Amino acid sequence: MKNIVKSIIEKELNRSIVLERPKDKRFGHFATPVAFSMAKELRKSPMVIAEELSQELSNLPQFSKVEAVKGYINFYLSDDFLNSEADKFVNSDEVVSEKREKILLEFVSANPTGPLHIGHARGAVYGDTLLRVGRALGYQIDSEYYINDAGRQIELLGLSIYYAGVTNILNREMEEPEEYYRGDYIVDLAREAYREFGEDIFTKEDISKLSDWGKDKMMEEIKSNLSSIGIEFDNFVSEKSLYSNWETALERIRERGGAYEKDGKIWLKSTQFGDEKDRVVVRDNGMPTYLAGDIIYHMDKFERGYDRYINIWGADHHGYIKRVQSAIEFLGFDSKKLEILLTQMVALLKDGEPYKMSKRAGNFILMRDVVDEVGSDALRFIFASKRPDISLEFDISDLSKQDSSNPIYYINYAHARIHSLFRKSQYSKDEILAVQFSNLGEREKDLLFNSLRLLDILEETFNSRETQKLTDYLYSLASDFHSFYNTTPIIETPNEKLLLKLSWVVASSIRKGLKLLGIEAKERM
RNA sequence: GCGCUCGUAGCUCAGUUGGAUAGAGCAACGGUUUGCGGUGCCGUAGGUCAGGAGUUCGAAUCUCUUCGGGCGCGCCA
DSSP states (O other): OHHHHHHHHHHHHTSOOOOBOOSSGGGOSEEEOHHHHHHHHHTSOHHHHHHHHHHHHTTOTTEEEEEEETTEEEEEEOHHHHHHHHHHHHTOSOOOOSOOOEEEEEOOOOOTTSOOBHHHHHHHHHHHHHHHHHHHTTOEEEEEEEEOOSSHHHHHHHHHHHHHIIIIISOOOOOOOSSOOOSHHHHHHHHHHHHHHOGGGOSGGGHHHHHHHHHHHHHHHHHHHHHTTTOOOSEEEEHHHHGGGHHHHHHHHHHTTOEEEETTEEEEOGGGGTOSSOEEEEOTTSOBOHHHHHHHHHHHHHHTOOSEEEEEEEGGGGGGHHHHHHHHHHTTSOGGGEEEEEEOOEEEEETTEEEOOOTTTTOOOBHHHHHHHHOHHHHHHHHHTSOTTSOEEEEHHHHTOOSTTSHHHHHHHHHHHHHHHHHHOSSOHHHHHTOOOOSOOHHHHHHHHHHTTHHHHHHHHHHHTOTHHHHHHHHHHHHHHHHHHHHOOOTTSTTHHHHHHHHHHHHHHHHHHHHHTTOOOOSOO
16 A cells, blocks of 8 residues: 555656655654655755645545645545555455565475474474565565485484484493484384384494484474474475585586685685685585585575575574575675575573573474464464564463463454454445445544555565564554444444444454464454 | 674563654553453553764664673584
């Protein structure tokens, strides 16, 4: 709606403007400070300019009033314009329209060496919410999960299952490995391997077999964790499957002078793009490092020809950004097409006690446990409602409260109330939606206007990559509705159809908004 | 030490990308129903936007600086 209004004004004035929504509604639905920036070039006071421009704009049919106040120009939308916007809004489930950029969105990409923990869940919710909102706006987005299925951590997985099998299942003595994964899930895996293969599987020779088998089991577990909160990926890309491209990638980097040999190792000249030091990509034993895998993967991504690439990483990887960017440049691609978004840690408390999350130690909080306790909706809403780049702390016991301190209940309650009104009314939905708005009171008009802002909010949400803008909006819309509901009789009043249509616009906005958060709006509670 | 990042009400967080008097929720206190769902609504109280300097018509927002927190600083992944 904002973009529509903006372009109408810009066309009339023949210049680009800043259009904003005033904090105080006494200043109209929209306002522009354009007169301030024109003051210098016209050598006139902003007040005078605003006065002149408001005269010029006041005959546009979209506005019922245009007025100049202290240099600002304030716009009030007309009933005709709001009616046509409302009808467009309730008659279509699609949010938008034209096709936009092709984007590859990579997120989660947790190592397949354990189930997802609560920190992964934050990245998962953040990525999936951006995905849904972006798609609703017409971006063509593919989602992707990168599986680190090569390298030491996979060996360790096999070793860990082996160790657990020998000591916990066969009950034999064995020297404790220097490094291995702990945690109940490892013992569960060993037990399952025992059932499937018998006790002969727990031999040193079969560790790599246990690695592969365990990795597949873990990927199943991860996929099931994700699907429990409504997340499905378009692609899974295996690191291992890309390794045959390593020689090609290295050759391309060499051609551009991005790699050199020193001390028997091969280094990436990442300092050329602002990294603190050059990085080893091949060790002196000939084994590529972890960075090599990322280089091949990003080459693969860029060869697929998207307009933009978005990676969501845990904040502990931020030191990695420069390396990957420099590799992309050395491969001959534009690293500006890659956008790396970081999600900060989640610090969990339980009954006031801090919970450490360390995968190695095995005492991390499983995403599955939290979902079981509070449900997918509450978890998704809480993560989506916090800026991803801020470290978040909450007490898991608060999350399980099922009362008004949980915003998702508050929003659903508004939605359910509206459906309840429709069940009570003698009119059919078609009769109600056929009404046109006229002579709305101030409060009703504000509510209508706010409901119709969903699309503007989605644009802001996606452009800023900040999903909390959407949750904040839905909360405040629900609050506006509750307030309206409490002061305004609806059923069996002369205005019943009109007020029900207004309520329906509110409900549509809530339903569409929640859906983009991966939450189904409730019609009864 | 260096790099990234954050610092807004007692707590958890917003703040429309530089706009008009900085806002919510929780917690606290007070009020509200012979009405459509009281899981609601209305109100009170709570602030040196970490401190300082700068940029301009205008700064919580941009720049510099000081202080404080988190994370990173492997030839681990």
